[in-house]
Amino acid sequence: MPKANPRHPKFPIPGGPELRAKGWRQEALLRLLENVLAVGEDPDNLIVYAALGKAARNWAAHRGIVKALTEMDEGQTLLIQSGKPIGLVKTHARAPLVIMANCNIVGQWAKAEVFYELQRKGLICWGGLTAGAWQYIGSQGVIQGTYEIFMRIAERRFGGDLHGRFVLTAGLGGMGGAQPLAGRMAGAAILCVDIDPERARKRQQIGYLQEIAPDIDTALQMIDAAVKEKRALSVGLVGNAAEVYPEIARRGIVPDIVTDQTSAHDLVYGYAPKGMSLDQVKGLRDDGQGQLMAASRASIVEHVTAMLEFQKKGSEVFDNGNLIRTQAKEGGVTNAFDIPIFTEAYLRPLFARAIGPFRWMALSGEESDIARIDDLLIEMFPDNKIITNWIRLAREHVPFEGLPSRIAWLGHGERTMLARRVNALIAGGDLKGPVAFSRDHLDAGAMAHPNIMTERMKDGSDAIADWPLIDAMMLCSSMADLVVVHSGGGGYAGYMTSCGVTVIADGTDAADERLDHALTNDTALGVMRYADAGYEEALDEVAKKDVPYIRPD
Numbered sequence: 001m002p003k004a005n006p007r008h009p010k011f012p013i014p015g016g017p018e019l020r021a022k023g024w025r026q027e028a029l030l031r032l033l034e035n036v037l038a039v040g041e042d043p044d045n046l047i048v049y050a051a052l053g054k055a056a057r058n059w060a061a062h063r064g065i066v067k068a069l070t071e072m073d074e075g076q077t078l079l080i081q082s083g084k085p086i087g088l089v090k091t092h093a094r095a096p097l098v099i100m101a102n103c104n105i106v107g108q109w110a111k112a113e114v115f116y117e118l119q120r121k122g123l124i125c126w127g128g129l130t131a132g133a134w135q136y137i138g139s140q141g142v143i144q145g146t147y148e149i150f151m152r153i154a155e156r157r158f159g160g161d162l163h164g165r166f167v168l169t170a171g172l173g174g175m176g177g178a179q180p181l182a183g184r185m186a187g188a189a190i191l192c193v194d195i196d197p198e199r200a201r202k203r204q205q206i207g208y209l210q211e212i213a214p215d216i217d218t219a220l221q222m223i224d225a226a227v228k229e230k231r232a233l234s235v236g237l238v239g240n241a242a243e244v245y246p247e248i249a250r251r252g253i254v255p256d257i258v259t260d261q262t263s264a265h266d267l268v269y270g271y272a273p274k275g276m277s278l279d280q281v282k283g284l285r286d287d288g289q290g291q292l293m294a295a296s297r298a299s300i301v302e303h304v305t306a307m308l309e310f311q312k313k314g315s316e317v318f319d320n321g322n323l324i325r326t327q328a329k330e331g332g333v334t335n336a337f338d339i340p341i342f343t344e345a346y347l348r349p350l351f352a353r354a355i356g357p358f359r360w361m362a363l364s365g366e367e368s369d370i371a372r373i374d375d376l377l378i379e380m381f382p383d384n385k386i387i388t389n390w391i392r393l394a395r396e397h398v399p400f401e402g403l404p405s406r407i408a409w410l411g412h413g414e415r416t417m418l419a420r421r422v423n424a425l426i427a428g429g430d431l432k433g434p435v436a437f438s439r440d441h442l443d444a445g446a447m448a449h450p451n452i453m454t455e456r457m458k459d460g461s462d463a464i465a466d467w468p469l470i471d472a473m474m475l476c477s478s479m480a481d482l483v484v485v486h487s488g489g490g491g492y493a494g495y496m497t498s499c500g501v502t503v504i505a506d507g508t509d510a511a512d513e514r515l516d517h518a519l520t521n522d523t524a525l526g527v528m529r530y531a532d533a534g535y536e537e538a539l540d541e542v543a544k545k546d547v548p549y550i551r552p553d
């Protein structure tokens with residue numbers, strides 16, 4: 001039975017044993033599509049997160065997808081182009097059920113203005129990373145990543161602990177909403193600025209944000225008191241980051257850590273320029289795009305200038321993957337890239353071993369299935385401190401949104417082992433239903449993004465998009481259930497290409513084979529990509545785990 005969804009009553013949370021499709025694989029993908037809308041930011045408009053990241057191009061396309069998933073047999077493959085179903089072709093039972101390409105624009109034309117025009121004509125849509133591929137699981141999707149970043153900074157600069165430290169950030173949207181909880185889990189006093197009071201309230205309602213301050217003075221007093229008492233606290237402040245950051249700098253306050261997760265990648269539908277109400281911004285989105293782009297960029301210049309000032313005074317400042325430095329540089333802040341990107345600064349040694357944001361969703365809708373897998377994870381990886389610490393914290397602090405899900409950073413071999421053990425549990429009747437395995441597109445072999453994932457690669461291969469394309473073709477050959485190639489990024493054009501994958505564990509031998517091939521090959525490619533770029537950790541992983549990398553002569 002689907003469950004009521006208090007946040008979006010028209011979009012119930014799927015679950016239960018009854019199938020509407022002809023098999024669990026199809027039913028699973030249908031439930032994942034339903035789930036991204038149930039936990040999305042604006043499901044009435046099919047928007048899941050990241051400003052315009054959509055689950056389907058429009059409602060007619062959505063109906064077509066639901067019909068196809070419900071009626072298709074194994075042995076057919078549904079083709080989806082930028083959120084619209086375009087065909088159901090005959091393949092075979094080991095082929096993917098769904099393959100997609102979202103928002104890929106030919107190089108010379110990959111510009112924000114071209115994207116907006118194609119979108120206006122209804123020819124394309126931005127799938128975010130996980131929205132269009134039905135892999136989004138709410139703010140939980142990035143929470144461990146955000147927590148690990150904070151802990152890496154804590155280890156490097158603050159004796160391994162963020163108690164008594166002030167973190168300043170902005171953006172309480174789908175992904176940015178993970179920040180207050182991740183900061184609190186790391187022990188910090190974290191201030192999160194968002195221009196939209198509704199977003200702040202939403203995060204508070206679902207338990208990610210503790211307090212909302214009525215004004216900047218109160219917010220700073222609350223943070224100051226928590227810092228002095230070394231008390232973990234998250235505070236939201238409704239305001240424009242382009243005004244609040246410079247004001248905090250003007251008062252001579254220097255936070256310990258500064259970042260930002262507003263939707264700065266989109267100057268029209270994402271970032272809100274200062275000096276305008278949200279209604280004014282919304283009113284300009286369709287007809288005043290040029291004006292809005294210029295105003296947003298001018299605000300981002302002030303926003304990033306304040307971040308650079310904090311950096312000069314000693315704050316640890318980093319870009320959290322929203323292209324804010326790129327926009328600021330295009331607006332004339334020549335030293336915007338003095339701010340490092342989080343991937344290179346803190347996480348690359350993990351990615352070089354293909355350790356990244358792996359995730360699973362209990363299709364039964366039952367939280368007990370996730371609890372059982374949590375136990376299994378701790379039993380399987382007792383010496384992996386990142387995992388055991390994370391699962392303990394996640395169990396205590398992370399509320400479920402939509403289908404009960406978990407994210408955990410696992411690497412090559414580990415993902416496959418876990419998924420196959422889960423499949424065996426399903427076969428033995430130890431779980432209430434099948435489980436979908438997926439990962440963020442921000443994964444070792446899966447993404448070319450020269451301003452986020454692959455910035456300053458050792459061998460200079462930052463902009464080469466062959467890797468995610470190889471990944472996608474390999475995953476189709478490796479029997480994954482859903483495979484997707486996305487492009488987009490800043491203004492949804494030209495900034496990145498990524499590959500996404502989902503594999504369903506339904507307890508069958510065929511699922512065991514699919515999980516084994518797809519998950520093993522996916523992380524093997526991740527290790528190979530970093531080995532090929534000359535990373536020691538990856539070469540070590542090749543040797544230790546027998547990764548089939550062909551070393552150059």
Ligand code: NAD
Nearest residue numbers: 049050051173174175176194195196241262271272321322
């Ligand atoms: P979202 O569109 O759901 O939310 C963005 C939030 O920013 C909104 O709540 C909006 O009100 C707020 N905002 C916009 N302009 C503002 C301003 N000037 N001052 C204060 N608040 C402002 O987006 P999201 O899903 O939360 O993603 C945020 C950004 O993070 C995007 O650019 C996305 O691409 C990026 N992202 C990064 C990662 C990563 O791995 N680090 C992962 C996912 C998304």
